[in-house]
Amino acid sequence: MMDGVAAMTPQELTEQVLAAHAGTPQPRLRALLAALVSHLHSFAVETRLTPLEWQAGVEFLTAVGQQCGPERQEFILLSDVLGFSSLVDILNAAPAATESTVLGPFYLAGAPKREMGEQIGRPQDGPPVLVRGRVRDGSGEPVSGAILDVWQAGGNGLYDTQDPDQPRYNLRGMFTTGPDGSYEFRTVRPVSYPIPTDGRVGDLLRAARRDHWRAAHIHVIVSSPGFVPVTTHIFDADNPYLGSDAVFGVRESLVRKFRPPGADDPADVDYVVNMDFTLASGDES
Numbered sequence: 001m002m003d004g005v006a007a008m009t010p011q012e013l014t015e016q017v018l019a020a021h022a023g024t025p026q027p028r029l030r031a032l033l034a035a036l037v038s039h040l041h042s043f044a045v046e047t048r049l050t051p052l053e054w055q056a057g058v059e060f061l062t063a064v065g066q067q068c069g070p071e072r073q074e075f076i077l078l079s080d081v082l083g084f085s086s087l088v089d090i091l092n093a094a095p096a097a098t099e100s101t102v103l104g105p106f107y108l109a110g111a112p113k114r115e116m117g118e119q120i121g122r123p124q125d126g127p128p129v130l131v132r133g134r135v136r137d138g139s140g141e142p143v144s145g146a147i148l149d150v151w152q153a154g155g156n157g158l159y160d161t162q163d164p165d166q167p168r169y170n171l172r173g174m175f176t177t178g179p180d181g182s183y184e185f186r187t188v189r190p191v192s193y194p195i196p197t198d199g200r201v202g203d204l205l206r207a208a209r210r211d212h213w214r215a216a217h218i219h220v221i222v223s224s225p226g227f228v229p230v231t232t233h234i235f236d237a238d239n240p241y242l243g244s245d246a247v248f249g250v251r252e253s254l255v256r257k258f259r260p261p262g263a264d265d266p267a268d269v270d271y272v273v274n275m276d277f278t279l280a281s282g283d284e285s
């Protein structure tokens with residue numbers, strides 16, 4: 001080396017950058033920054049990242065950001081297809097509660113309150129389904145007055161927010177459990193739908209030869225005062241995309257059979273689904 005001075009090593013540089021952030025006063029932010037610098041540097045070292053690859057990465061992330069706005073969140077989609085959203089869900093799950101899964105981009109607050117058993121969609125949205133079950137606490141006691149906030153896509157694979165032909169709040173509703181913790185609602189059988197692939201996340205999926213389909217599901221947020229709310233899905237056991245869900249949202253414990261009604265079931269539906277939920281005590285987090 002010139003003048004006998006050794007070149008800086010990657011490790012020396014990483015240590016300098018870590019030291020530059022070590023004085024962050026807020027402890028949690030200090031820990032997050034240290035881990036971020038450490039893992040980011042390790043990524044470059046491990047892959048021997050080239051300047052052209054670094055530049056391509058910056059351009060990719062810039063384009064992802066430019067595709068974000070009030071109607072679209074390409075960064076959340078990127079997080080979803082990399083399994084990062086699901087990972088954060090799993091890390092923060094309440095033990096012994098119903099498994100959670102991704103919220104997704106189509107939740108709309110303020111869905112109409114509906115009566116027990118009411119239908120949330122129109123007849124043309126798909127074959128009618130009765131979904132029913134109970135909400136219980138960690139010791140198996142019924143949770144009365146729990147709220148189920150339910151939403152799903154129509155038979156064309158589109159949510160009301162994506163489809164001008166659907167009335168607002170179509171296939172959405174809030175249901176309340178009875179004194180025995182039971183609930184029921186009518187909807188339609190959900191279909192698989194493609195995640196948006198016209199942006200940079202679509203380029204990524206194509207480069208990796210990956211599927212862009214979500215396994216058919218019904219979204220539910222179950223909540224009650226004094227319990228940790230659960231944001232989850234009910235998946236259709238007969239759906240072909242359970243093993244390749246584009247956002248890694250499938251949990252085996254959330255898959256249910258959409259079965260034909262039996263002699264004791266209502267005759268106005270084509271399928272019946274039983275789904276119980278368990279809530280863990282605690283605060284919203």
Ligand SMILES: [Fe+2]
Pocket residue numbers: 104106152153217219
């Ligand atoms: Fe969805």
